[in-house]
Amino acid sequence: MDLKSIDALPTDDEREAIERVLATQPEPTRDLLLPVLRAIQARVGFVSKGALAHACDRLQVPPAEAWGIATFYHLIATRPAPRTVLHVCDDVACRARGSERITKALASRFAPEAAAHHDACWKRSPCLGQCERAPAALRIRAGEPVEERALGGLDAVSAMDALRGETIAVPAPASIQQPRDSLRLLARVGVVDPESLDDYRAHGGYAALRRAHELGASWVLREVSDAKLLGRGGAGFPAGRKWGAVASQPARPRYVVCNADESEPGTFKDRVLMEGDPFAIVEAITLAAFAVSAERAFVYVRGEYPLAAARLEHAIASARRRGLLGESVMGHAQRLEIEVRRGAGAYICGEETALLESLEGRRGEPRAKPPFPVEQGLFGKPTLVNNVETLAAALLIVRDGAPAFTALGTPESSGTRLFCLSGDVTRPGVYEVPMGLTLRALIALAGGATHGLAGVLLGGAAGTFVGPDELDLKLTFEDTRRAGATLGSGVVIVFREGTDFRAVVHGLAGFFRHESCGQCVPCRVGTTKVDDLLARVRAGTPDGTWDDERDRLRELGHVLREASICGLGQAAASALESATQRFAIWPAAMPTPTPTPSNGGKA
Amino acid sequence: MAAGSPTDPTGRLVTLRRKVQLTIDGATLSVSEGSTILDAAKSLGIDTPTLCFAQNLTPANACRVCVVELEGARTLVPSCARRVEPGMVVHTDSARVRDARRTVLELLASSVDMSATPKFAEWCERYGARPTRFGTPTPRPVVDDNALFVRDYAKCMLCYKCVEACGDDAQHTFAIAVAGRGAHATIATELDTPLPDSACVFCGNCVGVCPTGALQFRAEHELREADAWDESRQSQIDTICPYCGVGCSLTLHVQDERIVKVTSPVGSEVTHGHLCVKGRFGFEYLGKR
Numbered sequence: 001m002d003l004k005s006i007d008a009l010p011t012d013d014e015r016e017a018i019e020r021v022l023a024t025q026p027e028p029t030r031d032l033l034l035p036v037l038r039a040i041q042a043r044v045g046f047v048s049k050g051a052l053a054h055a056c057d058r059l060q061v062p063p064a065e066a067w068g069i070a071t072f073y074h075l076i077a078t079r080p081a082p083r084t085v086l087h088v089c090d091d092v093a094c095r096a097r098g099s100e101r102i103t104k105a106l107a108s109r110f111a112p113e114a115a116a117h118h119d120a121c122w123k124r125s126p127c128l129g130q131c132e133r134a135p136a137a138l139r140i141r142a143g144e145p146v147e148e149r150a151l152g153g154l155d156a157v158s159a160m161d162a163l164r165g166e167t168i169a170v171p172a173p174a175s176i177q178q179p180r181d182s183l184r185l186l187a188r189v190g191v192v193d194p195e196s197l198d199d200y201r202a203h204g205g206y207a208a209l210r211r212a213h214e215l216g217a218s219w220v221l222r223e224v225s226d227a228k229l230l231g232r233g234g235a236g237f238p239a240g241r242k243w244g245a246v247a248s249q250p251a252r253p254r255y256v257v258c259n260a261d262e263s264e265p266g267t268f269k270d271r272v273l274m275e276g277d278p279f280a281i282v283e284a285i286t287l288a289a290f291a292v293s294a295e296r297a298f299v300y301v302r303g304e305y306p307l308a309a310a311r312l313e314h315a316i317a318s319a320r321r322r323g324l325l326g327e328s329v330m331g332h333a334q335r336l337e338i339e340v341r342r343g344a345g346a347y348i349c350g351e352e353t354a355l356l357e358s359l360e361g362r363r364g365e366p367r368a369k370p371p372f373p374v375e376q377g378l379f380g381k382p383t384l385v386n387n388v389e390t391l392a393a394a395l396l397i398v399r400d401g402a403p404a405f406t407a408l409g410t411p412e413s414s415g416t417r418l419f420c421l422s423g424d425v426t427r428p429g430v431y432e433v434p435m436g437l438t439l440r441a442l443i444a445l446a447g448g449a450t451h452g453l454a455g456v457l458l459g460g461a462a463g464t465f466v467g468p469d470e471l472d473l474k475l476t477f478e479d480t481r482r483a484g485a486t487l488g489s490g491v492v493i494v495f496r497e498g499t500d501f502r503a504v505v506h507g508l509a510g511f512f513r514h515e516s517c518g519q520c521v522p523c524r525v526g527t528t529k530v531d532d533l534l535a536r537v538r539a540g541t542p543d544g545t546w547d548d549e550r551d552r553l554r555e556l557g558h559v560l561r562e563a564s565i566c567g568l569g570q571a572a573a574s575a576l577e578s579a580t581q582r583f584a585i586w587p588a589a590m591p592t593p594t595p596t597p598s599n600g601g602k603a
Numbered sequence: 604m605a606a607g608s609p610t611d612p613t614g615r616l617v618t619l620r621r622k623v624q625l626t627i628d629g630a631t632l633s634v635s636e637g638s639t640i641l642d643a644a645k646s647l648g649i650d651t652p653t654l655c656f657a658q659n660l661t662p663a664n665a666c667r668v669c670v671v672e673l674e675g676a677r678t679l680v681p682s683c684a685r686r687v688e689p690g691m692v693v694h695t696d697s698a699r700v701r702d703a704r705r706t707v708l709e710l711l712a713s714s715v716d717m718s719a720t721p722k723f724a725e726w727c728e729r730y731g732a733r734p735t736r737f738g739t740p741t742p743r744p745v746v747d748d749n750a751l752f753v754r755d756y757a758k759c760m761l762c763y764k765c766v767e768a769c770g771d772d773a774q775h776t777f778a779i780a781v782a783g784r785g786a787h788a789t790i791a792t793e794l795d796t797p798l799p800d801s802a803c804v805f806c807g808n809c810v811g812v813c814p815t816g817a818l819q820f821r822a823e824h825e826l827r828e829a830d831a832w833d834e835s836r837q838s839q840i841d842t843i844c845p846y847c848g849v850g851c852s853l854t855l856h857v858q859d860e861r862i863v864k865v866t867s868p869v870g871s872e873v874t875h876g877h878l879c880v881k882g883r884f885g886f887e888y889l890g891k892r
């Protein structure tokens with residue numbers, strides 16, 4: 001390709017940040033574009049024209065495409081920006097815990113959103129995956145080295161301190177709040193030293209991989225299949241079938257991708273696993289790669305998880321030094337390299353094909369399926385994409401055998417599962433319970449609702465609401481499906497009595513509008529129309545009559561569900577629709593004004 | 604590149620193809636393997652609306668106005684991109700399909716100026732779409748930064764066609780791309796640099812594929828602004844580009860003895876509808892302006 005360069009030069013800092021990323025790889029390939037953009041952002045706080053020019057030259061990416069990619073991600077600034085940015089969560093769980101008081105205080109006492117003040121600014125952020133510590137924020141200070149710090153239990157005072165650059169100690173409650181003896185996936189979290197391979201091995205680490213090597217890949221495939229493990233990332237696809245499909249592809253190479261993008265509002269379980277037991281995730285990926293004969297694997301960690309990414313990188317490096325990765329894994333004829341790749345603020349990059357696009361150095365726009373990633377995934381090759389928790393569960397299955405796994409849960413939903421409890425609940429955190437427990441019992445395990453219970457958001461923003469009279473719902477794939485609900489990514493957000501559900505669903509609509517990749521018309525335009533419609537509902541100013549608005553919402557729900565490319569658009573109205581069936585969303589008692597089309601009446 | 608036409612491992616077009624049987628709107632038919640549902644429907648004489656699809660481009664799969672109901676599929680599927688499979692049962696005019704198409708058209712009309720899109724009004728009528736149901740588009744300034752064509756992104760529906768024509772599918776210049784995300788997505792050069800300072804070589808292929816009139820050749824734009832654009836007064840003359848030895852087929856669109864637009868037939872083996880700056884704009888030197 002003969003590319004025309006951008007006419008600008010990078011600063012020394014920018015050049016060095018770029019070259020340092022390229023030095024980690026044998027060739028300057030396109031897939032390094034996002035790591036390079038991230039590195040520039042981390043060093044100087046935004047991607048300048050000169051930095052973009054140098055990145056394009058070195059990676060041979062057309063400048064227009066690189067610009068399209070840089071402008072796709074929320075955490076990459078493409079205009080000069082202050083060095084310190086405080087990303088303040090204003091998503092559903094944090095709002096339930098009063099985050100609006102913080103954003104209001106910052107706007108009046110510090111500066112308006114995104115406005116620079118003493119080389120710092122604050123911005124609203126979608127869920128940061130720290131919901132058990134709500135209200136939460138993430139402070140990023142560009143420089144060498146960059147400082148990225150998750151802050152929890154925030155109030156207006158500590159938020160101001162954080163913006164002034166003060167080191168603030170925020171009390172973070174322990175993420176695990178239940179009796180330890182029942183824990184399996186979480187057994188080592190909070191017990192093992194997450195930075196010590198020896199400690200991991202002392203706690204049973206690498207027993208599963210040894211067993212897999214002894215009994216062979218086809219045994220592993222059978223065991224995972226027999227365990228009836230269903231994917232924990234949201235879609236609930238049988239893991240055994242996926243593994244088998246990748247293993248049976250003729251094409252090579254094959255890849256394993258661990259989906260650690262975890263951006264579904266209300267979800268933080270994968271973070272707890274990665275931060276607390278990173279070697280287990282590395283071992284689990286090694287196991288999956290062994291089963292499907294992949295020699296290269298990636299963990300795509302959401303950009304807002306600095307600690308999880310650092311712990312995984314450390315674990316990978318330690319494992320590599322000790323012969324648990326590399327040319328001969330555990331002295332066995334298995335070869336594997338694992339790389340951590342970080343996202344940069346885009347919920348859509350959790351959708352598996354958008355994730356693959358992002359990994360390849362493109363805009364995170366979902367692909368048309370078929371073909372599915374098991375056939376044509378990363379770089380067009382067969383690829384196993386699994387959620388962090390799914391892989392962690394597979395590790396247990398191989399270590400203890402399928403029967404031990406199916407002994408828990410129900411026949412159709414085997415094993416234990418991680419649930420993320422947040423909102424108005426006494427002890428927010430990750431809870432591991434056998435599938436089949438009722439929602440009521442799960443909430444009780446977390447100490448119950450703090451101020452009465454008006455409803456629960458189950459499964460995340462892409463999930464559904466459950467009313468107080470439906471708490472006997474059993475938490476399994478089959479029971480939720482029958483009830484028209486979903487477990488999604490294991491989200492359980494509790495809302496107190498008196499919750500303004502109109503505001504809650506309007507917040508969810510804003511989330512989808514913000515996170516739509518923009519590729520397809522139903523979602524790109526539909527999500528904005530849903531958001532606008534809910535703004536009218538809250539303001540009490542219908543476009544036409546409330547019946548018109550009701551029709552519009554129904555039609556928007558239909559087109560989103562039926563005609564969107566991916567799960568984001570398809571699920572964008574589901575929580576809202578479930579809310580209208582349970583809570584007073586429509587201003588029914590409101591007098592219907594005389595129909596005046598707000599659109600100016602243009603035909 | 605002729606997308607949708609399968610090639611063998613050496614890249615040659617596969618001509619001898621197996622047949623696949625499927626049912627569309629109750630009629631059973633056989634079409635060549637590798638065809639799309641859209642191709643199959645067309646062979647039955649079914650007229651499917653399409654916007655982001657073009658015979659000479661990779662399906663962008665983005666506008667969703669072509670969706671059909673496929674039995675067994677959870678959601679509707681895009682007929683332009685979905686390949687036929689044996690035994691498929693497809694409905695192109697069910698209530699599910701009509702409802703979805705209607706709302707897609709309404710959403711488009713509410714966010715994009717579709718007034719220069721051929722057939723759009725006809726489709727709105729067919730599906731009972733009320734163009735202002737979800738509001739009206741926000742005006743945007745026309746980008747007028749070069750001598751040969753103008754960009755009126757208020758008319759851009761983000762079909763990706765210009766990006767594909769500028770990139771992998773024809774020109775390999777990559778001067779433009781989609782930038783921004785979601786409702787903020789637009790077609791842009793890097794840092795919104797004016798086209799003459801970008802990589803653009805002014806082949807006009809992006810203009811040639813734009814379905815909405817967001818990209819217009821200057822002559823056409825000026826005539827339209829003056830309300831003088833009149834296709835009924837235009838004649839088309841097929842010729843061969845005189846500038847080089849490739850011999851691209853050209854179609855000259857002439858109105859009032861003036862060449863107002865140059866295109867190339869999409870079916871042309873030589874051009875697949877794409878040209879270079881000389882063929883596309885060389886008429887400017889023919890002494891007309």
Ligand SMILES: Cc1cc2nc3c(=O)[nH]c(=O)nc-3n(C[C@H](O)[C@H](O)[C@H](O)COP(=O)(O)O)c2cc1C
Binds near residue numbers: 347390
């Ligand atoms: C908008 C969207 C976001 C998603 N985000 C995630 C995510 O953050 N993590 C995840 O594991 N799966 C996510 N998924 C599901 C993935 O597409 C995919 O199904 C999953 O990674 C497969 O892994 P599993 O079978 O182990 O669940 C998302 C799906 C959609 C549509």
Ligand code: SF4
Binds near residue numbers: 365520564565567
């Ligand atoms: S549904 Fe939304 S997120 Fe998914 S491809 Fe379409 S625009 Fe992108």
Ligand code: SF4
Binds near residue numbers: 778807
């Ligand atoms: S005129 Fe040609 S080179 Fe310029 S943007 Fe259009 S397609 Fe690309």
Ligand code: SF4
Binds near residue numbers: 812
């Ligand atoms: S400018 Fe035209 S061709 Fe390009 S995306 Fe917009 S509508 Fe499509």
Ligand code: FES
Binds near residue numbers: 089094131134265
């Ligand atoms: S961190 Fe705020 S909602 Fe999740």
Ligand code: FES
Binds near residue numbers: 654664669
């Ligand atoms: S024509 Fe099929 S999606 Fe646009």
